[in-house]
Amino acid sequence: MRVTFYGVRGSVPAPGPSTARYGGNTSCVGVSLSDGSLIILDAGTGIRTLGNELVKLPGSTKAHLLLSHTHWDHILGLPFFPPLWQSETHLLVYPLSSDAQERFQRTIFDDIHFPVSANDIPSRIEFEKPTSEDWRIGSARVQRIALNHPGGAQGFRIDDDDGSSLAYLTDNELGVENATQGTRDQLAKFADGASLLIHDSQYLREDMPDKLGWGHSVVDDVLELGVLAEPARLALFHHDPDRSDDALDAIGDHARHWLREHSSETDLVVAREGLTLVLG
Structure with a gap:
């Protein structure tokens, strides 16, 4: 499994000189499975760069798009995904409820927010509705779990037949008293032993308590989750749009020191655009 980060920011794109090293695009991660299947995690503005790469490859594009939820920063890049405008492209979108699917289509491709309606998109788009909490995509088993985020969100675990595994848990607030989903213990079990979390x-x-209830996690709470789940690698993700490259460097230094102090063997990564990790 190969994992590439195309967008690592949260909430809103943050271009500019102070964010150039880690990147300013919002959430999008490309996952290439051992059988060649492509999974795309979220469709933030980073998906445009991924699309530019795909249209340069020979043959048509087939991709499986897994959406954590449909807040703007996770879907805003989709209209600008170049393969979307090629008739030979096949895009499978998972796993939205009927209401979410309707809102998704109506909000993005409505002739108001974007000049092209959903009915005029030339590519083949299918909305998949798995009937259970796990299903197959290519050579991988995919599982989902409910997260703690306003309006709801879901995380995914991808276990490839080559033995590598990825847990993708974004837009989740850890450490909330009396939370019923997206808790540290639930997610530690879900992500247990993953190649990459x-x-x-x-x-x-x-930042707390001002940001309490906004649906995002504090770095130290994520590190505690990492100690429990024991992934081979832990990637800090969905960076605050006001967080500069220098600030993210400092967060990375702090996180590595924290993990060493807690005798963790997990490798710490601060996600940045263009970073590719080969798992397994």
């Missing part, structure tokens, strides 16, 4: 780490302890 990607988790929302938008906030620092000093």
